[in-house]
Amino acid sequence: MLQVSFLRQNRDLAKKKLAIKHFAQPNLVDTVIDLDDERKQLQASFDETQAKVNSASKEIGALMAKGDKEKAEATKTDVGEWKKQLEPLKEKMAQVEIDLQNVLVQFPNLPHDLVPLGKSPEENVLVREGGVTPKLHPGAEAHWDLIKKYNLVDFETGAKITGSGFPLYIGKGAKFQRALVQYFLDFNTAAGYTEYLPPFMVNAASAFATGQLPDKEGQMYHATEDDFYLIPTAEVPVTNVFRDVVLKETDLPIQMTAYSPCFRREAGSFGKDVRGLNRVHQFEKVEIIQIVHPDKSDEVLNEMVVHVEKLLVSLGLPYRILRLCGGDMGFASAITYDFEVYSAAQERWLEVSSVSNFAAYQTYRMKCRFKDGAGKIQFAHSLNGSSLALPRIFAALVENYQTEAGIALPKVLQSYFGAEKLI
RNA sequence: AGAGAGGUGUCCGAGUGGUUUAAGGAGCACGCUUGGAAAGCGUGUAUACGGCAACGUAUCGGGGGUUCGAAUCCCUUCCUCUCUGCCA
Numbered sequence: 001m002l003q004v005s006f007l008r009q010n011r012d013l014a015k016k017k018l019a020i021k022h023f024a025q026p027n028l029v030d031t032v033i034d035l036d037d038e039r040k041q042l043q044a045s046f047d048e049t050q051a052k053v054n055s056a057s058k059e060i061g062a063l064m065a066k067g068d069k070e071k072a073e074a075t076k077t078d079v080g081e082w083k084k085q086l087e088p089l090k091e092k093m094a095q096v097e098i099d100l101q102n103v104l105v106q107f108p109n110l111p112h113d114l115v116p117l118g119k120s121p122e123e124n125v126l127v128r129e130g131g132v133t134p135k136l137h138p139g140a141e142a143h144w145d146l147i148k149k150y151n152l153v154d155f156e157t158g159a160k161i162t163g164s165g166f167p168l169y170i171g172k173g174a175k176f177q178r179a180l181v182q183y184f185l186d187f188n189t190a191a192g193y194t195e196y197l198p199p200f201m202v203n204a205a206s207a208f209a210t211g212q213l214p215d216k217e218g219q220m221y222h223a224t225e226d227d228f229y230l231i232p233t234a235e236v237p238v239t240n241v242f243r244d245v246v247l248k249e250t251d252l253p254i255q256m257t258a259y260s261p262c263f264r265r266e267a268g269s270f271g272k273d274v275r276g277l278n279r280v281h282q283f284e285k286v287e288i289i290q291i292v293h294p295d296k297s298d299e300v301l302n303e304m305v306v307h308v309e310k311l312l313v314s315l316g317l318p319y320r321i322l323r324l325c326g327g328d329m330g331f332a333s334a335i336t337y338d339f340e341v342y343s344a345a346q347e348r349w350l351e352v353s354s355v356s357n358f359a360a361y362q363t364y365r366m367k368c369r370f371k372d373g374a375g376k377i378q379f380a381h382s383l384n385g386s387s388l389a390l391p392r393i394f395a396a397l398v399e400n401y402q403t404e405a406g407i408a409l410p411k412v413l414q415s416y417f418g419a420e421k422l423i
Numbered sequence: 424a425g426a427g428a429g430g431u432g433u434c435c436g437a438g439u440g441g442u443u444u445a446a447g448g449a450g451c452a453c454g455c456u457u458g459g460a461a462a463g464c465g466u467g468u469a470u471a472c473g474g475c476a477a478c479g480u481a482u483c484g485g486g487g488g489u490u491c492g493a494a495u496c497c498c499u500u501c502c503u504c505u506c507u508g509c510c511a
Contacts, residue, residue, distance in 0.1 A: 043473055047480045054480085057492040061441035076491045083491085203501095246470080367471095377470080 001365045002107045004036050004100075017110040020117060020326035028103050035100040042093045046086065053082050105214060109361040111326050112298075112335035118325025125325070127337065130309070131318035134344055134400050142345045143395040144276030146402060147173060150423050153277070165266070165281035167391075172422060177284055179416035180390055181259050184286035187311055188387055193257035193288055198237035200260055201228040206240040209366035211332035211358075221263050234260035234287040235384045239362060242291055246377060247370040253292040253300065257387065260285065277391035278350065284390040290383045291368060294360065297381035301357040304385050305337050308353050311387060316410045317396055318342040320349065334359040337385075341392065345399035350392040355385030398422065 007014050007029050015026040056079050063072040116125045147153040152173025158166040169177055189195050207213040207229050212220060221230040231237055238258045247254075262285050277283075288307070292300050305321065312319045324336040339353035360379040363369070369377050401408040406423035414420050 040473065043480080047473065050481090051479055053491080057490095058441075060491050064441075072491085079491045369470095 001104055001361060002110065003360070003364055004032060004104070008033055008036070014110060018107065020111045020115060021108045021329065022119065022327050023108060025106075028106065032100065032103050035096055035103065039093065039096045039100060042089060042096060046089045046093060049082050049086050049089070053079055053086070056082075108331045109334050109358065111329065112357065112359075114323065115329065115335055116323060116325045119327035120325075121328050123325040124322040124328055124338070127321040127323050129318070129320035130313060131316065131342075133318045133342055136344050136400075136402065137404050139404075140345050140399070140402055142276065142343075143398050146398050146407070147276070150407070152176070152398070155276075163281070165279070167277065167280055167282070176394065176417060176422060177390060179413060179418075180393065181284060181286060183413060183416045184311070184388055185257060185259055187314070188257035188286065188288055188307075191255075191307055193255040196234075196238050196241070196256050196258040198231075198234055198241075198258055198260060200231055200237075200263075202231055202236050202240065203228060206236055206243065209243050210236045210239050210362050211365065212236060215331045218267050219265050221265060230263035231260060232264050233262050233285060233386075234258040235289060238287065238289050239291075239382055239384065240366065242363075242368040242380075243366040245368055247291075247368070247380065249293070249370050249372050252370060252380065253290055253296065256289045258287050258289070260287070262389075277395045280391055286387055286390075288385050288387045291363070291380050292383065293370070294378065294381045297357050297359060297383060301335065301337075301355065301383055304355050304383060308339055308355055308385055308387050312339060312341065312352075314410070314412045315393070315397065317393075317400060318344075319352075330354075330356065332356075332358050332361050334361065339386075339388075341396040343396050343399050345402070346395075350396055352392045352396070353386040353388050356383060358382045358384075 002014070011029055011033070014029050018026050018029070056075050060072050060075050060079075063069075063075065116123065118124065141149070150172070151170055154168045154170055155164070158164075158168035161168065185195055201223060204213060204227060207220065212229070212232060216232075220232055222228075223230070237260075238256050241256070242254070262283050264281055266279060266281060288304060290300055290304065309319070309321065319339055319341050322338045322340065324338055329336050333356040336354055336356040338351055339355070340349035340351050342348075343350050359381050362382045363379045368380050368382070370380050372378055397410070398407050401410070401422070406421055408421045409417060409419070
């Protein structure tokens with residue numbers, strides 16, 4: 001959420017930056033300031049009257065103690081009058097606060113200066129690429145054929161059990177998932193991240209804090225009986241560890257990693273992107289999350305990008321890193337780098353990780369602050385990234401490592417999987 | 424799931440309608456004291472909003488209510504603990 005004080009001081013800059021994110025109603029910035037002015041005014045007169053009530057009430061107490069009942073009763077009448085004035089003020093103030101909040105939550109985060117202009121994925125900027133695209137043998141197949149051929153994943157039975165997009169991993173397919181999760185977690189903890197295993201459902205306050213509510217309500221599965229949401233990413237529960245917390249400056253940076261299944265309704269998706277493991281409703285992911293000093297978040301973002309890059313290099317997959325343009329970025333992000341791996345069999349790039357700096361957008365919503373050296377309270381910055389999401393990594397690995405004899409494995413995974421090759 | 428007991432500041436803990444302006448203790452910070460430390464003494468030690476400031480307002484798990492006045496009474500909700508039940 002954007003801070004009113006920032007919007008107040010940077011009215012035009014905010015509008016300009018919102019335009020980069022293709023936000024349709026830049027004039028809401030003015031609305032916010034007007035509402036905030038009104039709120040201030042209402043509070044001033046409310047506080048003033050309330051102060052009179054408070055001190056008169058105390059006086060009544062003193063008068064009663066002295067036994068001066070008559071004067072006490074007279075003061076009660078005065079208080080009654082003031083309280084009548086208070087009622088409408090209170091109501092108006094509550095309404096203005098709701099209105100203000102309703103407008104504020106509509107603003108996406110402002111883009112970082114490095115974010116390129118653009119509307120669609122074609123306008124993302126290629127930062128760098130690496131790895132070598134393998135030369136596959138003739139007759140090489142896409143993962144949806146390979147997993148059928150080797151009985152690694154059964155979509156039909158998953159659909160029978162639950163519905164489409166809920167894959168059933170079997171045998172070596174299931175074990176491979178476990179091996180990947182284990183490898184990714186070990187890789188992250190070796191770099192200093194602390195491992196968490198969070199709840200897989202969250203309450204509305206948590207979903208709101210990281211920005212899923214109200215923006216992406218329709219994308220989450222909702223358990224209405226208890227009003228819990230199935231998490232779309234471990235980012236939601238893990239970032240919320242620090243909701244409503246005032247940290248010490250020396251606690252920063254906080255580095256966390258977590259495995260979780262992710263549940264996404266993916267309402268509105270269609271087309272060839274949804275084939276096989278390219279887009280599913282439930283998948284496994286290992287996430288990295290950091291909460292850092294605001295002066296450090298740019299630098300930390302780059303470190304996280306390099307971290308994920310190293311992980312991809314270790315898997316021997318051809319990859320590229322893109323800086324997303326304003327139109328392709330997420331709602332809460334200030335700057336995002338997407339990682340894609342090349343699927344040699346599908347002959348297309350698959351997004352496998354997204355690393356973002358949220359600046360103070362999430363931390364302001366969730367009131368995650370720290371006390372700096374001077375004793376001043378500041379909002380921390382939050383960042384996160386996938387390290388890594390499994391389905392498309394799985395797809396790219398089986399496609400790129402396929403041979404006529406079976407499917408090989410990158411060296412780093414052999415000990416985790418307990419064999420030299422997958423098949 | 425049923426019955427009961429609870430939730431107070433950084434922590435422990437007192438507080439059943441009015442100088443509570445949340446006692447007292449511990450911790451922490453600073454100062455005094457000391458050769459240095461400990462002890463002792465003194466001072467300070469939550470957050471948000473409004474205000475240039477003085478200060479005001481709100482917050483005793485959350486929300487609502489009663490009252491001139493609520494940590495305290497009432498309703499509701501969440502959480503923790505104990506017992507019982509059920510269950511991996």
